[in-house]
Amino acid sequence: MAESRPVALPPAERTVGQLVAESVRFYGERFWAVFALGVACAGVDLAGLHRGVGVQTLLLWAFAPVFSAAFVRASSLVSGRPWSWNAFWAALVVFLPFPVLVRLYVLPGVVWFALTGLAVPAAVWERLAVRDALRRGWRLGAADRLHAVGGLAALVLVYGVTRTMLLVLLHSAGGQTSSIAGVLADLVLSPLVFVGAALLYVDQAARVE
Helix, strand or coil: CCCCCCCCCCHHHCCHHHHHHHHHHHHHHCHHHHHHHHHHHHHHHHHCCCCCHHHHHHHHHHCHHHHHHHHHHHHHHHHCCCCCHHHHHHHHHHHCCHHHHHHHCHHHHHHHHHHHCCHHHHHHHHCCCHHHHHHHHHHHHHHCHHHHHHHHHHHHHHHHHHHHHHHHHHHHHCCCCHHHHHHHHHHHHCHHHHHHHHHHHHHHHHHHC
């Protein structure tokens, strides 16, 4: 007899754990399309190899269009809707302070992104102009701040823990250097955060309604 899966709660009641589980499930179902999103993190890793913190921060800004495009693409995959240039410009605006916040400490960057970043999937789903998308993103983040911040923090935590485990595995079993192992780990795992952030829009939109 096949094992029965637990019934998923509707988006308005979805827990942080279910958000992570749905993100993993979506990644598995659309593996190659989602996997391609990892190029953004892998690219900035390669460009920043053996560079100082200051240069790596500047590289994050330089790669802002790549990260923005990856998030718009993730939102398109999750929603089934076409690319939105308004979403891309909104993503650039949201990303602007992120390199500084994430260098101060990871949590401020997570909070900022949780409370403003939903403007990007909102622009894709609802076909909004840039200014309207930014307003909508703030409203979505405020609908349930605990779920928004907790959900994104959980995704980042799962990514970080799994990345560490994969890095150790690649370095020891594959004979890779630590730097290259980190690039490969980011290539595989970072798409989970993009997809999870797009799915978080569904949760928060349901809570607004």
